[in-house]
Amino acid sequence: MKKSIALIAALAALALPMSAQAHRAWLAPTSTSLSGADAWVGFDAGMSNGVFIPDHAAMRLDGLTITAPDGSTVQAENRNTARYRSTFDLHLTQQGTYRVANVMGGVMVSYKQGGEQKRWRGTEADMAANIPADATDVVATRSNSRIETFVTLGAPTVTALAATGQGIELVPVTHPNDLVAGEAATFKFVRDGQPAAGLEVTVARGGTRYRDNPEEMTVTTGADGSFTVTWPEPGMYWVNASVRTPAAGDQMASNAQYNGVVEVLP
C-alpha cells in the first residue's frame, strides 16, 4: 500500500518539469568547493523564469538521488518545501565529488475511449496493462528529466559522475567543480548513453535582478556531443538542453531535458 502511494507521488512529479516548459528548473547549492574533514551544503530547488530567483514554484524532489564520491547513495537531510522553493541539506563526509540530482522519467499516454479524451502516466513497463483495449488515437511519449548539480569536498573526483544511460547526461571533460572565470570548460552531452550531437545548450548566469542584460549564451554540441564554454565572469550558472524526438515506426516519441547548475569561481 505504502509503495503505491509513493508511486503515485512519483508519477505526479513526473509531469512537473516537462509541463512547465516556460519556467526554468534549477537545483542550486550554497557552496560547491569545500575543505575540511566534513562540510554541510544547503540546496534550493525551484522553477522560475529567472534562474535562482525563487518567485514561482517549488520543485518537487521525489526523484532526488545523491551519489557520494564512493558511488554509494546518500540521503538528504532537513528537507522542506516552501512556497517558492524546496530546500534540503547534505552532510559531506567523504572527500571528493557528490552528484545531487532530481531525476524523473516515465511515459505519458493520451488516448480516446468512447469519444472521451483520456491520459495515463506511468512507467513503460506498466503501460500495456493500463491502456484499455478499445482505446483509439493512442499517443505515447517517453520523458526523462534530469535536474542536477555537483559539490566537492577536497579534490574533485569522477566516480559519482558516471552516466546512467538514461536521458540527457553531462559527461565531464573539464570537472564541473573546477571552473574558473576566464577559462574554457568542455563537457559532453550524451542521450541514453550515446553522444548527443547538435543539441542547443543554453548557459545562463544568475543575478539577473541586478543587471539589465540577461547575458545568456547558447552553444551547439558537436558530433561527439561536446561543447565548450568560456566563463565570462564568476557566478552560479544554469546549463540547459532539451530534445524532442517524434515517433518513428514502432519507437514512441520521446522528450529529454537537462538542467544543471555549476559554480564558476574568480
Add this chain to the structure above:
Amino acid sequence: MRPLTLAASAAAFGAIAAPAVAADLTVTVTLPQQTGAAYHRPYVALFIERPVTGQPAVPVRTLAVWYEVSNVAEGKDWLKDMRSWWRGLGRGMTLPADGISSATKAPGRHTVTIPAARLRDLPAGNYTLVVDAARELGGREAVRVPFVWGRANTARGTGSTELGAVTVAVTR
C-alpha cells in the same frame, strides 16, 4: 624513509632537466595592519608555479601554509578560500604537513627560508612565487613574483589590500 623518497624523486627529475645546484630560497611577506574592529589574521599560502606560454601556469610545490592549525576541528574549513592555492595544490595535500604548515601570523614582516635540501629536485628555470592570502571578514589577494631557480637572483612584488611587500631571494 624520507631521504629515500627524496633521492628517488630527485633521480626522476634528473632525467628531464638538471636539478639546480644547492641553493636556498628565501621569501619575505609583509602582512599589512588592517583597520576595523573585527580583525582576524589571514590564512596565507606560499607556493611556486611554472609559467607556460599561452596556457595557465602549472602549480609546482607548496612552500608554506599559515592557517589555524590549533583548531583541529575547524581550522581546515577555510583553506578553500586561498583559491588559487587550493585549486592548484591545496586540495590534493594532507594538512598539517611537516615543514609546511604553521599558525597564522600577525601583521608585520615574515621570513620563510626553504633550505636547499627541500628543493634539491626542482629543475632550474623560470618560476613564479605566489602568495595567496584570505582573511575572515576581509578580502583576498594573490601576489605573483617571477624568479629564476638555478642562479642567485632577487625579485620583488607588492600587494595592495591583504598583502604588502613580497620579496624572493635565491642565494647560493
